[in-house]
Amino acid sequence: MKSRRAEQLWFWLFTGPALAGFVLFSLWPMLRSLWLSFCQYDVVSAPHFTGLRNYAYLIFSDPAFWPSIKVTLVFAAVQLPLSLAAALGVALLLNQPVRGRGFWRSVYFLPSILPQAASVAVFVYIFQSDGGLLNRVLALAGFTGPAWLGSPAWALPVVIMISLWGFGYPMVIFLGGLQNIPRELYEAAHIDGAGAWARFRHVTLPLLSPVLFFNVVMGVIGALKVFDVAYAFGAAQGLTPGGPARATLFYGLNLYQQAFTYFHMGLASAMAWLLFAVIMLITWLNFRLSRRWVHYGD
Amino acid sequence: MLSRFREPALWIALIALAATGFWWAGRDREPAVHNGRKVITWIVTISPLRDFYEQEVAEFERQHPDIEVRMIWVPGSEYHMKFKTLAAAGRTPDMFYSGDVWISYLLPFMSDLTPLVQRDAAEIGLDDYFPEIRAAMQRDGRYYVVPEAVNVALLYYNRRLFREAGLPEPAADWTWDDLVRAGKKLTRPATATDPGVWGCSRMEGWWGEWLIYVRQAGGTVFSPDGRRCVLDSAAAVAGLKFYLEKSSRFGISAPGGYEPVNGFVNQRVAMLVGGHVNYWLNYNQTPGLDWDVQLLPAGPATRRGGEVAIAGYALSNITRHREETWALMKYLTRPAAIAAIVNRGGIAVRRSVAEATLRDPLRQGSPRHLAAVYAQLKYAEPIPRHPDFIEIMLQVVQPEIDRMVMGEFGPEEAGRRAAAAVNQYLATFAGRTPP
């Protein structure tokens, strides 16, 4: 490098597009939507300031707001433990000295990167009450499967089951965590006569807890942002997305409909900022609690 | 690696490639003019009429070589979303469906058609439309819609299932009690080999069925001045109660959420209250489905209350081709086109077509009781023309009805909650468009 000035120049040249993008595609829209969240804005006429009214309406009056949070939280509360259990189970298996570990890891990871529009379509077919794969398999086992689709009672459980397919991300993170656990600890525990369960309970789980915590945090944030599965689930059945009977009206979907179907752009911005605030809070907690265990590889 | 000569050439090629990519990415997909023809866009719901509309458009384009019609086909379940997103983007399609309550709702996107209608009154045969239809085309004395069809809520029934249950077909003087009595005889529980039959439908997710009962019980959604929701009135609650009790007490309808998919078409639901004339074509194309219609059963307060709504074409207020779109609207609503639609299933909005269909000895398929259809028009009522009606019904009222249907609370509570929520909504958002 010829001089400090030249270095400066190259720096701004190289980071210029990304920094411009930061301003254009993140910072400006972020501030603009914060402003809109205090406005009544219906696209047709210019936004006008209404103070905290959108927030008050959401929290105290909107009949869809709390139900959509309930759907989201039920999803998180059921799907997350199940998918983390599956992810941890497979990660524990993969942590054994088994041949072709990379292959198995890829097989289990694959479903989580498939386009959700396609995987939901496949599952909607599998869940057909008449001739669907699942009910046929259940019939082989002597059970009569319910009508999974078109029923508000089953809609959310079905979406949860569909989402369970993709536990690849938490799995590989668990696997990374497991591989960081020193082998000596297991050997020491083994020598002390600890059984498999005791080793898991007293060695693996405590040492894995930061990773577990991280996965929980990412899972909650992921649940708050669910959109594709919910939308595709409705659309693949010819239902208005969110149906039947709003049983799959996730927070992200509700926000989308408020904005683009009902033109409550101000209200939707308020919803977006509430979401953002919760995510920031969770991330902040995560940072505080993770200082102890995450070290950045510098 | 690369020779000194090849590197710049490579970068130039890459830049050219990227530039081409951006050109393609940013190309206007809906230019005002394409290949010398004026482009007009029309957003249409996918339906069995798709072939028919495509033929009509092809013929229209043949007659108007200077016009290209681009049809934006949208599944019915996403039509609302898609239209509004386009409108928000400043891309309102040149032509779209509207009518009755939709006129108030979509007013910010529609052209005032009055000058065109008056100019071409003779050509479009304004006098040929029934007076009620002409009224439904207007708002505050201005024309906004050219109607193609009209829908009226009816009692649909499956003749085979009535025969098998040994029941006479529904009569014009039926009441709710008769509906329940017949429904009980028609209902057949599911068994291992038989999917079973429900006596009566239960339309969920929108106001199609429950509003009929509310109005027939003497209730309504809005106070006369449109400023307050009165779904908590005793009469409205009675209507909601009947809607709920069809399954919870009388057991003639599926419980919340278990309405068989397309139950009437699949012959798993014997009677359908409300319905839509758009489905006549489906019904008639379904092998083995023998169906007919009757006047809606009368409620405790009145026989009135079934919904009537016109479906017609509106013209975007930001269209780039006003006259060309108007020409297409006129073409699609000429008597021959309306007759073609009526022959596929539907009710005529033009007197000439209505008379021709009623007399037409060659007319085939159901419904046979066309007289009942036209009689029901006398008892039908349009949807209140509140500018926020659609939004309120779908966004604010329906969540409470859904929860009632799912058994979370009873009709009184549902009425109370819905009314409170609507009044809160009105206090927060009213004035978006003046009522």
Added chain:
Amino acid sequence: MDQPRRSLNLLVVVLLVLGAAVMLLPLAWMVLTSLKTQPEILQSPGPWLPASPQWANYRTVWEGFAFYRFFLNSAFVAAMVIGGTLLTCCPAAYAFAYYDVRHKELLFGALLATLMLPAQVTVIPLFNAYAALHWVNTYLPLVLPAWFGGNIFGIFLLRQFFRTIPRSFIEAARLDGASEWTILWQLVVPMSRPAVLTVLVFTFLWSWNDLFNPLIYLHNESTYTLPMGLLYFIARAEQLAGGGTGQVPWHLVMTLATVMVLPVIVLFAIVQRRFVEGAAASGVKG
């Protein structure tokens, strides 16, 4: 010691095989269904396997339902997004890795912070801006962010990898008179091929799988990308079947799904090891 180890290993393998079977069953069913005939679909219960594989289904959807157009649209968008990401993320990552500029860490932190920002927060102002520019119904809203370093995670991943390249390599190249631009593209990027490839595959997936943005910005059947094309095909089939007996041609839907999923599987197979490790390193998900 050896005996229990071996039996444990066997158990692990058996469990892995069973689990993998469950994981892959939906995909297998998808492919099997895509090879069936309409009557085989409508039978209840239909056969498990197609009597004779109907490869013609692929031609039917590809040509008959113009699915090639959705495919090409998706491929075009993905190519543009990948091009932009490559061209703007590599220099940014290089600059953040090697240059010593005041407030560098702060700027990088600001960029990283946007990973937290949910799309819902920015979508409304961006939509309104694109609408004002008359860019709705073009691909620009889908493509443009990528040309402005839109893949922050990619920048992060590349920076981490670039840092592992010894500085002495770069200093040596500078002494030889190579420009920064040349060093980046002819030294650093080729040396970081696995990381770059990982970022490109991530980028491809985000673009290929994206449903949210096309839903808002594309409003013309001829411009749809695959996810929308697929969902609209189902909805259309459902309505055309007349809400009738609800007879969606599932064999064709599954054919479409297979066509859509196949490129993802192929790409994943190529880069799987590094990719999964990249995913593990980040914990960041689409």
